[in-house]
Amino acid sequence: MDNWKVIATAVRGTSHLEQNIPCQDAFSWTVENDILIAVVSDGAGSAQKSEIGADVVTKTIINHFIPLSSDPTKMSDSDFIKQEITNAIEKARESLVGLNESLSLHDYYATVVGCIITPTLGIFFHIGDGLGAAVYDNDWIACDMTLPENGEFSDQTYFYTQDNWQQHLRVTEFDANVQYLILMSDGAMSFAAAKQLKGLEPKFIVPVTRYLEQHSEQQGNIALQETLDSPQSYSITSDDKTLLWATRLT
Amino acid sequence: MANLIPDVSFSDNTNQRTPCILVLDGSGSMAGEPIDQLNQGLITLEEHLKSNPMTALRVQILIIRIGDHEDVSIIQDWCDAIEFKAPTIEANGTTPLGKGMAMALDKIAEQKQNYDANGISSTRPWILAISDGVPTDYGWEQVADTCCAQEKQKKVVVFPIGTAGADMEALGRFSNKSPKQLNGLQFNELFVWLSRSMAAVSSSVPGEVVQLPAEDWSTIEA
Numbered sequence: 001m002d003n004w005k006v007i008a009t010a011v012r013g014t015s016h017l018e019q020n021i022p023c024q025d026a027f028s029w030t031v032e033n034d035i036l037i038a039v040v041s042d043g044a045g046s047a048q049k050s051e052i053g054a055d056v057v058t059k060t061i062i063n064h065f066i067p068l069s070s071d072p073t074k075m076s077d078s079d080f081i082k083q084e085i086t087n088a089i090e091k092a093r094e095s096l097v098g099l100n101e102s103l104s105l106h107d108y109y110a111t112v113v114g115c116i117i118t119p120t121l122g123i124f125f126h127i128g129d130g131l132g133a134a135v136y137d138n139d140w141i142a143c144d145m146t147l148p149e150n151g152e153f154s155d156q157t158y159f160y161t162q163d164n165w166q167q168h169l170r171v172t173e174f175d176a177n178v179q180y181l182i183l184m185s186d187g188a189m190s191f192a193a194a195k196q197l198k199g200l201e202p203k204f205i206v207p208v209t210r211y212l213e214q215h216s217e218q219q220g221n222i223a224l225q226e227t228l229d230s231p232q233s234y235s236i237t238s239d240d241k242t243l244l245w246a247t248r249l250t
Numbered sequence: 251m252a253n254l255i256p257d258v259s260f261s262d263n264t265n266q267r268t269p270c271i272l273v274l275d276g277s278g279s280m281a282g283e284p285i286d287q288l289n290q291g292l293i294t295l296e297e298h299l300k301s302n303p304m305t306a307l308r309v310q311i312l313i314i315r316i317g318d319h320e321d322v323s324i325i326q327d328w329c330d331a332i333e334f335k336a337p338t339i340e341a342n343g344t345t346p347l348g349k350g351m352a353m354a355l356d357k358i359a360e361q362k363q364n365y366d367a368n369g370i371s372s373t374r375p376w377i378l379a380i381s382d383g384v385p386t387d388y389g390w391e392q393v394a395d396t397c398c399a400q401e402k403q404k405k406v407v408v409f410p411i412g413t414a415g416a417d418m419e420a421l422g423r424f425s426n427k428s429p430k431q432l433n434g435l436q437f438n439e440l441f442v443w444l445s446r447s448m449a450a451v452s453s454s455v456p457g458e459v460v461q462l463p464a465e466d467w468s469t470i471e472a
Contacts, residue, residue, distance in 0.1 A: 015449075150371065151404075152404070152405070153371075153372055153373050153374045153404075154266050154371035154372060154373055155373040155374060155451060156374070156404070189263075189264070190262055190263060190264050191260045191261060191262065191263060193263060194263060195263045195265065196265065196369060201261070201263055203258075203259035203261065204258055204259060204260065204261075207255060207256065207257040207258045207259075208255055208258060210257075211255040211256070212255075219253075222253050223253045223254065223255050224255065226252075226253045226254050226255075227254050227255045227258055230254060232258075232260040233260060235260070235303055236260050236261075236262045236304075237262075237304070238304070238449070
């Protein structure tokens, strides 16, 4: 039995609902041999088919690591994992080329924030905005984080389908003995991250954690979706929102 | 909503601002109905910005009036939309649009330094330049070139908007985008669009260009 409980949801924001644009956030995750691999992607509002860009990268990375996860020796080597992250993203880019002859990679602009947690290694990989947090000992403030990278302005960020994407790929390690692992897109950061990104917002994440720990994955998914798709959430931001919550089971 | 997670608190922790400057033509030719409609439009802008909780707290407005004898003045210095009170613009004098836009660029640079010093993130600033005439100040062309250059460097977004009688070619010099012609005196519609656009920008949808609402206030592009 795998030792991870994972609950995740992506909800379309009201601004996209009003403009009849699909949800441009996507997520995917898997647990293989106690290794958690999880990815969240946020498609750019300006790109024609960014929802496809987000969908492709999340699924490609997961599918790339599933067979690799059966080799514990290789998966205990951080250099190996980092190289394979690059290979997986390159594979996602290649699969988009030629998908539609009238479109270029720029039409699929999407960010990437993900993690790989083995029994001994914790690795974040990150292009663009969104956020990842590795939480220990119920300390929501002093957690290990991968932070968003914006350009000069907050409405600018970086994408895996831009030409110089490798310059914006940030890979960081953290202690694999996490209590909770959280990934989120930019939309959810408004209320789930603390002010000035000094950790996570306890008033949001503590009740969410309490509920998700006490309920099944199925019920948790439903409740998290409804909570992110609530009028309270709309009042903060009209953006798409994705939140992935994971915990080790003892 | 039967499955909401209980006791969850939603508070807006982003510390982001969406700055917007209006450079408004207060020259003599705007006297009468045009300036009345412009002033009514500013009241509409105030109402709409304040009625949306996102724009009320995130949008910052600055208003520059050009007119009199080559005069450029800040009618409303930077303020949060929630505190914005629509000013009354008077119509008298000339159209020093170059000077007005130069001041707008300076105020944007100054505010960006302020944001950076205080750890405040911001969206790319907008400048709306609204005029019914021809720029009258010496050297306006150089300022127009600077606006285009800064827009190309993605430091600012400029929207030149002309009413009837405006020199659209001159206005067009201030942006890499085509200038827009206002339908009659539809300032109300323009400012409703601006408020809705600010809402789209301030909700920080990442990307290079924000999906803006349809411009129902403009005629077909010149």
